Amino acid sequence: MSDLAAAAAAMGVPEALVKRSAEARARATGATVDDILAAWAGGGEAPSAPASAGAVDEGPKPQASSPTPEPAVATSGVSPEPQSPDLEPQTSNLEPQAAPRPAAPSAPPILVGERQGVGVVMSGSLGLLVLSLLLSVFLPSMQQPGNGIRSSNHPFSSAALEGRDIYASQGCATCHTQLIRNVVTDVGLGPVTLDDTNQVVGYRRIGPDLSAIGSRAEDTAALMALLAGAGNHPAATGLSEADLANLVAYLRESS
Amino acid sequence: MAATSTAGSGTSQSELNPPGRLTGLMAAGARRDSAATRHLFTSTAFLGIGALLWLGSMAAMRFPALFPISAGRLRPMAMIALMLGWLVLGLAGGVYYLLPRLTGASLRGEGLANLALAASVGTFAVAIVLVGLGFGDGREPFAIPWWWDVPVLAVLAVPALVTLLSLRERRESIVYPSLWFMVAGVTWLPVLYVAGNLPGLRSLAIALGDLAFSAGFLHVWALGVATGLAYYVVPKASGQPLANRQLARVGFWSLLFGAVWMGPAQLVAGPTPEWLPAVAAVLGLAIPVASTANAVNLALTIGPEWRNIGRRPILAAAVAGSALAAIAGIATAIAGFRSAAVLVAFTPFWDGVIYLLMFGAVILLFASFAWLAIPTLVGRMIDSQKRATRLVRRITFAAGGTFLFLTLAGLAAGYGWTGAAYSGLVENFGEGWAQTSGLPSVLFGIALLFGTLGLLAQLGLCASIYRSLTSGRATIQEVLITDEEPVTE
Numbered sequence: 001m002s003d004l005a006a007a008a009a010a011m012g013v014p015e016a017l018v019k020r021s022a023e024a025r026a027r028a029t030g031a032t033v034d035d036i037l038a039a040w041a042g043g044g045e046a047p048s049a050p051a052s053a054g055a056v057d058e059g060p061k062p063q064a065s066s067p068t069p070e071p072a073v074a075t076s077g078v079s080p081e082p083q084s085p086d087l088e089p090q091t092s093n094l095e096p097q098a099a100p101r102p103a104a105p106s107a108p109p110i111l112v113g114e115r116q117g118v119g120v121v122m123s124g125s126l127g128l129l130v131l132s133l134l135l136s137v138f139l140p141s142m143q144q145p146g147n148g149i150r151s152s153n154h155p156f157s158s159a160a161l162e163g164r165d166i167y168a169s170q171g172c173a174t175c176h177t178q179l180i181r182n183v184v185t186d187v188g189l190g191p192v193t194l195d196d197t198n199q200v201v202g203y204r205r206i207g208p209d210l211s212a213i214g215s216r217a218e219d220t221a222a223l224m225a226l227l228a229g230a231g232n233h234p235a236a237t238g239l240s241e242a243d244l245a246n247l248v249a250y251l252r253e254s255s
Numbered sequence: 256m257a258a259t260s261t262a263g264s265g266t267s268q269s270e271l272n273p274p275g276r277l278t279g280l281m282a283a284g285a286r287r288d289s290a291a292t293r294h295l296f297t298s299t300a301f302l303g304i305g306a307l308l309w310l311g312s313m314a315a316m317r318f319p320a321l322f323p324i325s326a327g328r329l330r331p332m333a334m335i336a337l338m339l340g341w342l343v344l345g346l347a348g349g350v351y352y353l354l355p356r357l358t359g360a361s362l363r364g365e366g367l368a369n370l371a372l373a374a375s376v377g378t379f380a381v382a383i384v385l386v387g388l389g390f391g392d393g394r395e396p397f398a399i400p401w402w403w404d405v406p407v408l409a410v411l412a413v414p415a416l417v418t419l420l421s422l423r424e425r426r427e428s429i430v431y432p433s434l435w436f437m438v439a440g441v442t443w444l445p446v447l448y449v450a451g452n453l454p455g456l457r458s459l460a461i462a463l464g465d466l467a468f469s470a471g472f473l474h475v476w477a478l479g480v481a482t483g484l485a486y487y488v489v490p491k492a493s494g495q496p497l498a499n500r501q502l503a504r505v506g507f508w509s510l511l512f513g514a515v516w517m518g519p520a521q522l523v524a525g526p527t528p529e530w531l532p533a534v535a536a537v538l539g540l541a542i543p544v545a546s547t548a549n550a551v552n553l554a555l556t557i558g559p560e561w562r563n564i565g566r567r568p569i570l571a572a573a574v575a576g577s578a579l580a581a582i583a584g585i586a587t588a589i590a591g592f593r594s595a596a597v598l599v600a601f602t603p604f605w606d607g608v609i610y611l612l613m614f615g616a617v618i619l620l621f622a623s624f625a626w627l628a629i630p631t632l633v634g635r636m637i638d639s640q641k642r643a644t645r646l647v648r649r650i651t652f653a654a655g656g657t658f659l660f661l662t663l664a665g666l667a668a669g670y671g672w673t674g675a676a677y678s679g680l681v682e683n684f685g686e687g688w689a690q691t692s693g694l695p696s697v698l699f700g701i702a703l704l705f706g707t708l709g710l711l712a713q714l715g716l717c718a719s720i721y722r723s724l725t726s727g728r729a730t731i732q733e734v735l736i737t738d739e740e741p742v743t744e
Contacts, residue, residue, distance in 0.1 A: 027566075113429035114500070118422050118438055121430070125439035125511055126446070129471070132515040133450050135534065137467050140519075140527050141460030168393025171327020171386075175316065181524035183597040185672040194526055200393060201462040203521060205601035205668075206316050206326070234315065234325035238389050 003034065006041035156198055156253050163250030164198055166243050170236055173202035176210045178254070190215070207233070214255035223248045287361075290368035290417075292632040294348025295625060297372060299720045301340025301379070306614070306713040308333035310706050313606070317699055324387060331386045331398035337613060338396060338472060339407070340379045343444070344372065346480040347414040349624050350437045352632070353487055354418060357434050358425035364417040371413035378406045394452065395465040401454045408448050415441040432503040436483025439511060440476045447471045459526055466518025473612050474514035474542065478580055481620035482506070482549050485573045488627050489553050492569040498555035506548035513541030520591035521600050532593055539591035546584035546616075550577035568643035569626050575651045576619030583611040586662065598673070603699055604665025607658045614709055615654030619647065622716055629720065635727030637719060646715050653709030660702035668695040 007022075008015040019033075022040070026033045156164065167173070178199045180189045190212035193199065199211070217223050227244060229235030236244065312329035315322040322329070347368075355362050362368070382399045385391065391398030399407060418441045451468025453460075490497055497503065519527065520535040554577070557570055564571050586608050590599050599605070626643060630636050637643055671693060 113431040113434075115428045116430045118425075118430055118434065121435050121438050122442055124508075125435075126442050128511045129443050129446055129475075129515075132471075132512075133446075133467060136515050136519050136531070137450060137460065137463045140531050141456065141463060169389055169391050169398075171325060171331060171391060171393060171398060173393055173395075174325075174327040174330050177601055179522075179525050181597070183524045185597055185669060199458040201458050201522075201525075203395060203462070203466065203601065203605070204603075229320065232320055234319035234322065234327075236325070237323065 003037035003041040007037055010041060154198055154254075157249060159246045160250040160253045161198070163243075163246035163248070164200065166239065166247045167250055168200050170239075170247075172210075173200045173204075175202075175204060175206035176208065177202040177205045178209065178211045180209055180211050210251065210254060212255050214252045217251065220248055220252060223251055288352065288355075288632055290362065290365045290372070291348045291352035291628065293369060293372055294344050294351060295628065295632065296720070296724075297376060298341045298343075298345030298348060299625075299717050301336050301344065302618075303714055303717040305333055305336030305341055306710050308336055309614075310703075310710045313706060314703060317696065317703060328387055328389065328391070328398075331391055331396060332383045334396040335379055335383050335386065335399070338477070339375075339382070339411075342472075342477045342613075342617065343411065343414075344375060345621055346440070346476065346484070349480065349484045349621075349628075350414055350418060350441060352624075352628050353433055353437065353484065354421045357427065357431050357487070358421060359427035360421060360424040362417065363420035363424055364413075368413060368417050371410050374406070375410040378403075378410055382407065394461060396469050399452075401452065404448075404452045408445060408452075411448055412445040415445060431486070432497065432500065432507065433483040433487040435503075435507045436479045436486070439507070440480035440483070443471060443475045447476075462522060462525075463519060463527070466521055467515045468518075469609075470517035471515045473609065474510055474517070477617045478546070478612060478620075479507075479510055479514075481617045481624075482510075482577065482580070484624040485549075485553055485577060485620050488569060488623050489556050489573050492567065492573075492623075492627055493557045493560040495556050495558045495560065498552050498558075502548050502552040506545045506552060509541040509545035509548065513538050513545060516591065517542065517587050520596055521605060523593055523596035523600055532591075532596065536591040536593065536596075539588050543581065543584035543588045546577070546580040550574075550581040553577045565644065566640065568637075568640055568647055569623050571644060571647045572619040572623035572626070575647055576616045576623065579611055579619065579651065579654060580616035583608055583616060583658075586611070586658075598669035599662075599665045602665035602668040603661045603695070603702070604669075607661030607665065607702070610661060610706070611654055611658040614713065615651065615658065618654075618713065618716065619650055622646070622650075622719075625720055629723050629727070633724060633727075635723050635729055638722045638726040638728075639719075642715075643719060646712055646719060649712035650709065650716070653705050653712050656705030657702050657709055660698050660705060664695045664698035664702060667693070667698055671695060 004015055004019055004022075007013075008018045011018065018037075018040070022033050022036045025031070025036050029036075178193065179201050180186045180191065180193045182192045186192075186209070189209050193211050213223075224244065226233045227236045227239075227247065236247070239247070308329060311322065312326050312333050315324070315326035315329050319326065351362055351365070351368055382397065382403055385400060385403060386398050390400050392400050397407075418438065422438075447468050451464045451471075453464060456464065486497065486503060489495075516535040516538040518535075519531050520539055523532040554574055557564070557574065560567065560570060564574065586604075589595050590604060590608070622643075626637050
């Protein structure tokens, strides 16, 4: 009779369950399945599960009536969760009846914390966010022309302003910037961009920078052809003739 | 001061989830972990959709003539699906899963969370359609028109509301590192969204707000909350206590300090005040400090389980995800300094960093959490640990390759612009890179190949999560054998 059959017979448990339990125990302990089956079949000591199984399943502890002495190493874990959520099967519950149960492991704590109010974290994080936004967004944006920055205050016609909104809604800024910087990589693209109300700055330069496209485009027909899908440019779909005209007006007046 | 846990003590499951105490709207449709379960599986669908749209948007940048919708519309559609649909819903599910376990109290407003989930799906789907039809406002990353920002903001505020309500009832006096990240994430999310979508601003303020939102969202909501989940997952899965609480503290506060500053660094030498890029560069150094501290802490926590890491996908995913976050953090910090920023700003370099964060770091941390939580949530194991381990390797490989070649393409483009500026070849080469046949385009093409491998792995993860519902082995509670009731043939 094999160890598996012997263990199953000794414990009155189906062989499949015994085998599965032994495999799980083997994975958990590093021992071989044969060793574990032999131990169970002979009533011997099976390798104990590692502390993790017990630790993960550690349930809530009784409320201490007196202050708990602080351990040298950070301790404790709260795990109202009834079972291990790990992928590894929970071996202790599948253990055959006749096998000697390992002594309860001195469960190491798995979560480490300390007593404190959540308010500290919440107020601290919110305070940092507000400070960061003030410094990185609002303060730089509040500068006005004449107060250390220059603005072109470029005048646009009403058609061009409508075209600017179409430029934004079509996502042109995904591939085109309207920002020529005072750095060597942008030399030759045109005059350095000043703070302006009517730009759509953009963050990616897949295609050309369009800050001064109006002064470089050959004519309106060339721009219309590009918007219709000429060259490698995607066609602007879903736009009426008027929308296209407004968009071209915006580009022509960007100079 | 470390301390022994006492809260939650002596409470049974029924006490933790009193059936009669949740009433009215807050209890509608609520059962234990229902919000976490629904958020997890719903967000996985958005991950699949978003991954497809993302790759499409990147391909549309390289081959614009091949796509009926331009990259300008595809990209925000992808970002809505990924950042809102997947990351907001999925990580909110993680928050809902952990809150009862870390506070010792039941989740308050579980019914509200479930209702908000349904509203979120509708809101995000409409937003995707609106942007696809050309109604977007062009503001990165979502381009959602301002009048649709209101319902989006409403659903983004729900995780904060549920968290605050639950924390008011907490019985656990100990605060765990996971809770720090979760609390910061849920409180930052709606505030960031408001700051990044204020209407009526002029161009510079719009640009700064958009960039600040993207940076803050990616670092504090996506990476931060995912790291918080990992601080729960790794000790639970390895059975080891957290290696160093002080290191976790460093990782948390550094992340908050540096989170927003990745944005302004991209506008170096623009019409911003002179001091802004300098401050951004210095504070941006906090990002690699945070991500490295968290990665080291999690790696040290695993301890003796390192020898089994090849067979433990939960741990492998957590370690790989946190390591990739550290790499992304280092790249972010380097790109913040002026000398590097003028070279890589506006180039695919930043797409590489964002890809590594989302599809390398966060997706692995998300997978780690999902694989740990699913057996508890649905009563079934992941269908195959081997397949899960393979997925970790594939996601890491694809994310690393995509990141590498996108950053190289960015560097090549930056150097190309510089060379063009010196040589006077601006008209032919210096104004963009997609229309050239130069090195940047080749590198970008290779990155797309890696991105395709990544897409397959991402879809594989979605399939792995869904397959657990149908093919996963039942967890032990369904074949429970007790000492008192031995099973017989």
